[in-house]
Amino acid sequence: MISLNFLNSFGRKLELFNPIKAGKVGIYSCGPTVYGRAHIGNFRAFITADLIRRLLEAVGYEVNQVMNITDVGHLVGDGSVGEDKVLLAAQASGKTALDITEHFTNIFFADSIALNILPAHHYPRATNHIKEQIEIIIALEKNNYTYKITDGIYFDTSKYPAYGELSGQDQSEKLSGARVETGDKKNPADFALWKFSPVSDQEATPTGTQAIALKREMEWDSPWGIGFPGWHIECSAMSAKYLGVPFDIHTGGADHVAVHHENELAQTGAATGLRLANLWIHNEFLLIDGGKMSKSLNNTYTLSDLAQHNISPLAFRYLLLNAHYRSQLNFTFESAQASQTTLTKIQTQVTTWKNEVGGPVNYQTHPLWLKFMSELANDLNTAAALAVFHQVPKSDLTTSAKLELWLAMDSILGLNLAALTSNNTNLANQVNSESGQITIPAQITALATARANARAAGDYVTADQHRATLTQAGYEVIDNPDGSYALKLNAI
Numbered sequence: 001m002i003s004l005n006f007l008n009s010f011g012r013k014l015e016l017f018n019p020i021k022a023g024k025v026g027i028y029s030c031g032p033t034v035y036g037r038a039h040i041g042n043f044r045a046f047i048t049a050d051l052i053r054r055l056l057e058a059v060g061y062e063v064n065q066v067m068n069i070t071d072v073g074h075l076v077g078d079g080s081v082g083e084d085k086v087l088l089a090a091q092a093s094g095k096t097a098l099d100i101t102e103h104f105t106n107i108f109f110a111d112s113i114a115l116n117i118l119p120a121h122h123y124p125r126a127t128n129h130i131k132e133q134i135e136i137i138i139a140l141e142k143n144n145y146t147y148k149i150t151d152g153i154y155f156d157t158s159k160y161p162a163y164g165e166l167s168g169q170d171q172s173e174k175l176s177g178a179r180v181e182t183g184d185k186k187n188p189a190d191f192a193l194w195k196f197s198p199v200s201d202q203e204a205t206p207t208g209t210q211a212i213a214l215k216r217e218m219e220w221d222s223p224w225g226i227g228f229p230g231w232h233i234e235c236s237a238m239s240a241k242y243l244g245v246p247f248d249i250h251t252g253g254a255d256h257v258a259v260h261h262e263n264e265l266a267q268t269g270a271a272t273g274l275r276l277a278n279l280w281i282h283n284e285f286l287l288i289d290g291g292k293m294s295k296s297l298n299n300t301y302t303l304s305d306l307a308q309h310n311i312s313p314l315a316f317r318y319l320l321l322n323a324h325y326r327s328q329l330n331f332t333f334e335s336a337q338a339s340q341t342t343l344t345k346i347q348t349q350v351t352t353w354k355n356e357v358g359g360p361v362n363y364q365t366h367p368l369w370l371k372f373m374s375e376l377a378n379d380l381n382t383a384a385a386l387a388v389f390h391q392v393p394k395s396d397l398t399t400s401a402k403l404e405l406w407l408a409m410d411s412i413l414g415l416n417l418a419a420l421t422s423n424n425t426n427l428a429n430q431v432n433s434e435s436g437q438i439t440i441p442a443q444i445t446a447l448a449t450a451r452a453n454a455r456a457a458g459d460y461v462t463a464d465q466h467r468a469t470l471t472q473a474g475y476e477v478i479d480n481p482d483g484s485y486a487l488k489l490n491a492i
Helices: 040-058 085-093 097-114 130-142 171-175 233-243 254-272 303-308 313-321 333-353 367-377 382-389 399-413 442-456 460-472
Strands: 005-008 013-016 024-029 062-067 146-149 152-155 191-196 199-205 208-213 227-229 247-253 277-283 286-288 329-331 475-479 485-489
Touching: 005 277, 024 040, 024 233, 040 062, 040 247, 040 277, 040 286, 040 303, 040 313, 040 367, 040 399, 062 233, 085 097, 097 313, 097 442, 097 460, 130 146, 130 152, 130 191, 130 227, 130 233, 130 254, 152 254, 191 254, 233 247, 233 254, 247 254, 254 277, 303 313, 313 329, 313 333, 313 382, 329 333, 333 399, 367 382, 367 399, 382 399, 442 460, 442 475, 442 485, 460 475
Parallel strands: 024 062, 024 247, 247 277, 286 329
Antiparallel strands: 005 013, 146 152, 152 191, 191 227, 199 208, 475 485
């Protein structure tokens, strides 16, 4: 098995990857907060996680990838104050929180399919794991790491000496200026584990007066009262449930290092005495026209914005491959259009080669393949690997060998070139090796259900959009007279 090296954000050192269990790897990838559509900056993190998984599988590891769906608890400003982003979106649209989360979860799945991101093995939702989150908070309370204030139960960072070890920030810096814009919190870095539902004025009862909790759309009972979990606790709870503690790899964007991932580490460490994950991999930011991406600048582009400029999702994926994941990448529509032009040339070359007849090729011993894998094994250097990829057409290999080598390389790069060959189905499909049955990915099932619901509600525009995405992924929807449907897998 090829040795892989990754830069571990925990300690900032290049490390030889050694899984906890031989031959198996557990990955937790921070997923979307489904109050809106994920933008292209978000997708840099999801594509980076996909590339890591593809590389691991290519060298022979059995991977179990978990990606959370944050459908409650993520407050405005990414901290412990303000309103829930999901509820704000619901209020603004006049829809329910469930409507919002289902809608944007389905769009996330559709966008992921378009970008040829392999489906995670598990997509746990925060709202489905309230019990597990409460259990961790109870453990933290028993270990004396929590305190209660007017709006919730908080983690006391001053009691956890290792707080700041991921980001490298000095604890004294985080604790200085206590009670400055912190409300009732003991320390500025303290964060909410459980938030209380808002309460009405005091009301008289036979035994005196009490505050009555107002009905919040998303709230649950707990040992501390009616409320909802903070944002960070969900990842500690769900990663532990599906991967155990510790697990191998935690991925996410650089924006998560100082707060979200720091808090995950602290609460899991305080509750269990164990480090949450051994290897932390973070991708850098995507810049827009040389500057920051933000809603105020109206440049949080989505795949729909790219489509208006005739830039396909896979062209955007190709653009990301041209830079190391730990380097900031500047997105411009000009650079994206250049990537579209190059990708079209690659796709044209594949369709030209596919009719060539040739015998099997042992590409795994070819110098170009070895060089390609060597670059990826060196902290996922996709830019260098892509340069090797472009050397294949100029090589002295036969046409059929060139095609086979390109397809092998693309099984990691993820440009879905195999879909252009007549005898291959879309890479999003998975076949159970024992039963021979097709296992339909979670994104496909969710999208087909969303289409059926939209159709039943008379929203045929949305239904047609979902059908088009399913067709692109290689699935035909067959509607039955009774309103039910079936999915047929097509070769594309």
